[in-house]
Amino acid sequence: MLLRLLPCSSWRQQRVWIQATGAGAATSSTAQAQRQQHMDDEGNHMSRNVSNFEPSIWGDFFLTYSSPLASSTQQQRKMIEQAERLKERVSKNISASSNCNLYQRMQLIDVLERLCLDHLFKEEINVILTDINNADVSGCDLQTVALWFFLFRKHGYRVSPDVFANFIDEQGSFAANSPMDLLNLYNAASLRANGEMILDEAVSFTKRHLESILTSIEGQFAHEVKCALEIPTPRRVRIYEAKHNISGHGEGYEVIMDLAKLNSDLMQLQHQQELRIITRWWKDIELQSRLSFARDRIVECYFWVVGVYYEPSYARSRIILTKVLAIVSILDDTYDVYGTSQECELFTKCVERSVYPLTTKTIYSTMNNIGMYDLKI
Incomplete structure (x- = not known):
């Protein structure tokens, strides 16, 4: 029980110390x-x-706030109907991705998850993961292997870090050919477990090189690298990162972007409504x-x-x-x-x-x- 764990004795010691020192305020x-x-x-x-x-x-803000996103129930209903139509189109695109290569299919999953749309397509994503689970990545480039490792470990699959051994040269450096390779490897290695030395080395290597190129890159990619260096992507709060990601994955994913923006607005409306309920409860008690x-x-x-x-x-x-x-x-x-x-x-x-x-x-x-x-x- 929570209260049973609270150390009441420390309170007595604290007050004795305050009285002994003659302090007039306790911090x-x-x-x-x-x-x-x-x-x-x-x-x-x-x-x-x-x-x-x-x-x-905040005060009573959410008790009276009316969002401009949907000023009426009819407008909100139209938003929901439009979101359903976009969802059907995205679902068809996911099914059609079976004709794409391994990296494109994994990138599609990664985009959906970064935009907080994965809860709308759980079955479709599970089908893809099951399909590519046993894929042979020994001949793939570092960017593909890193994304493969990142996705499967994030979803709880048992994957060995030895898949990165082929990318280590004689000097102990990783053969990264681009900044994107470095970022993907850094994100993948951030999911390391205790004792995985190869991933510890990957984090040190990629972090050092990403910091060195940070001043020479710009745009959305620079923002993504900077945020990842502060807090690795797997540890960041996805719902708060989605706003930034919506503007960074537009090319080739126009329908998904439209759904992401609309879904974000709908979730925001629901969260505001929940805050109205919570605020009313807080005021009533x-x-x-x-x-x-x-x-x-x-x-x-x-x-x-x-x-x-x-x-x-x-x-x-x-x-x-x-x-x-x-x-x-x-x-x-x-x-x-x-x-x-x-x-x-x-x-x-x-x-x-x-x-x-x-x-x-x-x-x-x-x-x-x-x-x-x-x-x-």
Whole structure:
């Protein structure tokens, strides 16, 4: 249980240290907090932190916001119908890719995944992966082998890094003929497991060379290289990267680009609607007014969840998990900023026993009612 793991003893040590040093303010990891003196029920003085968090910049924004993307239900319905037509065309293009070479088929999958369209074509993508799983890549160039390794390892297939051994020369360097070869190898090697020395060497080699050519490249490719060097592509949040990728894969993928833009708009509309539901719940439970010491970060919590589950089918999961994160944030502020050591110990015991005094009823009842709120989308 979360609360059972919270170290109440460290709170007591922290407060003893503050009193011993005569400090007038305690610094937490998230905010500066001022200390005030209060009297407990027995008339003893006790110290309490008073938070100084910045108020939320969102307020009631999503309760009244009307997106210009779809000002009416009829317009949104037209967008959905257009997306379905584009989806059928893309599905036919994927089926027709069986006549293409290995690299073109893999690149098609990579483009769909970078544009966050893969959830629309799961069956088609699985068919291609099954078809090329046993492909012989021993005679392929580095760019093809790197993309093959990247896709299959990302999808959980067991692939050996020994496929890159053929590209190492006598000096221990990789035979990369272009910046794209370097980037593909860098992305593939970023999926390395512990002990895969050849991939460790590939990361060091490609990173060093990509950094050296960064000033000589430009455009979308330069942006992609810069972002990959900061955070490797497999570790980046795809839904937030899709906006940049939409403008970078236009040539040869016009229909896919049209679908990606429309799908992005539709997902944005749904996410805004979910934020309206979450904001209404947050306002209705009035936690911010009753627990003014806590952070109001409900929108930020939702952004975190969207980074993990952005697909439309996870709407209910996003709403519930956002509420859970909001309550965890309040619990964190209760322990980290506001509560005394005695109160934190008492609160932990109350939650563990499911028996709580009036002072903890607000948070505890909210925890129990997270799943009972209206979740209609």
